[in-house]
Amino acid sequence: MINEGNQIILYGQLYTNYTSEISFTNQFVHPKSGSIYSKGNEVIIPASGESSEDISIAASVTSQGIILGSDLNIVTPKSSLNNTFLALTLSHGNTKKRLSKYAQGKTIVHLHGSNFKKLSIKFPSIDEQKKIKDLICKVDNLASLHQESITKTHQIFQIFQSKMSANLEENTPKIRNINYSNQWNQSRLGDIGNTFTSLSGKTKDDFGHGDAEYVPYLNVFNNPIADTSLTDKIMKDPKQNSLQYGDILFTVSSETPNEVGMSSVWLDNRPNVYLNSFCFGFRPVMKYDHLFLANLLRSDSFRKQMYILAQGVSRYNISKIKAMDIKLKLPIYEEQVYIGEFFKLLILNLQLRKKKIKILQELKGEYLRKMFL
Template sequence: MAKEEKKAPKLRFNGYTNDWEQVKLEKIATFSKGKGYSKLDLKRKGYPIFLYGQMYTDYRYKIVETSTYAILKEDAVVSNGNEIVIPSSGETSVDIARASWIAQKGIILGSDLNIIRPTSSVYPLFLALSLSNNQVKYNLAKVAQGNSIVHLYNNNLKKVNIYFPNIVEQNKIGNILNSISNCINLHERKCEELALIKKALLQKLFPKKDEIKPEVRYKNFSDAWEQRKLGEV
């Protein structure tokens, strides 16, 4: 029997030297589909739900909560906390090649989601990262089908090759990358908040049309602003 192909990255945590194993995804996971829900089913209250569109509007590697809700249907697919989801349709093959770990139980998984449930030998966060980056992402993009709307099916996913180390190293890799991703998301939210503050200040620190004073002033400043032609100043 031919020796199984192995591979290892150049950068490793201390104490890890063994090669990574290569297997087809179908050897380390089972596959299914989300069903029965779309944006039309969303409610203000109910069971938390995750729809494929959220992977484009608010993409994260690890999903622990959602701000969207729906009524629980009898045939709903509900997470048990170790699912990897990949959109089954999108605008481009590159966009569709992304995966998230549904790390919380009790989240409804809506239509147009491919669902992957890895075995205990694979850390779900590591698998989500692997499917969303580097060569594996490129391989996913290659098997996506369609033109104006691109589709990715479980039969395509099953044949994708995955490289992975032992479960301990998978945890270390997944956790450090997720920590960095969370830090980036936090700073992005802060940047968005500051942009809103700046926009509000621009409206209040300058006089409105036909007014001679701004709405907000620093202390000890109360005089009206002067008006001049630009050429005069």
């Protein structure tokens, strides 16, 4: 792959970045003799995949001059068929099920060009096909716009997360509200709170039922502020530590050193909620703004100190005792609140966009189920 050259569609793109229509790609190669170039009316389907269901996925190519990579089946429909409509037909409903049956193989399954000659499909007039295609593509485009906004907001978030936190070498951050002038004070993590243990002494029979809950690993790993609705059931046990509002949860292990010690703030007061055994808890003893600390503990300055502590080979772990020696800088409480509210707006924007994408995906799914039986 190169930064500039001829655009190319590789079969993996249909699995990792699927859209009904492909008009451009950000993958480039030097052209080779014998390359197949799109004419803008093709339908492409993977020739191999991990399962018969995965392989039965199609996309239309709507631009000319894109190299169509190897391991792709290429179908050029007649004028009575819109290529995007055909791609949607092959990817959904009974047509997808019938196409899946042609896939052959064990660990890797294959579809051959001859398989498509055996397939019969039903289709409406070309005008109706285009209307159906336009409707689905409109939903896809709206979802793509929201996804682009999420990507840009994440980038803005990361920039401000870095600039609005004071590094250990600095007394103040690079970007700051002019109403605050106090220096940020340096502390050890262990100076502002105490650790507590997570679930222990449990067997698989204790999980999946019961009147208590526990916060799973991925909820901590994925969310600076824990999703209080993402818990699993477990038997109640008074010997376990129950979470309290404002507790900070840290992951203990990960497959890579730069992902250990991910933090999440728990903002709920309900009783009998425990922490999964692959994490440890931290309970601050000083007053702090939860949104501010949630972002500070995910900042580059803090994270770099955390993943230096990672020890291991195939899986990396941290010592919570050593983690308590990590240094951080904190402003006065009022400035914490200001910074926390700023990040709250960005978080709400991200959450709103994600909800809209979910609604659009559900809407698209409903359309496809009713249109392609």
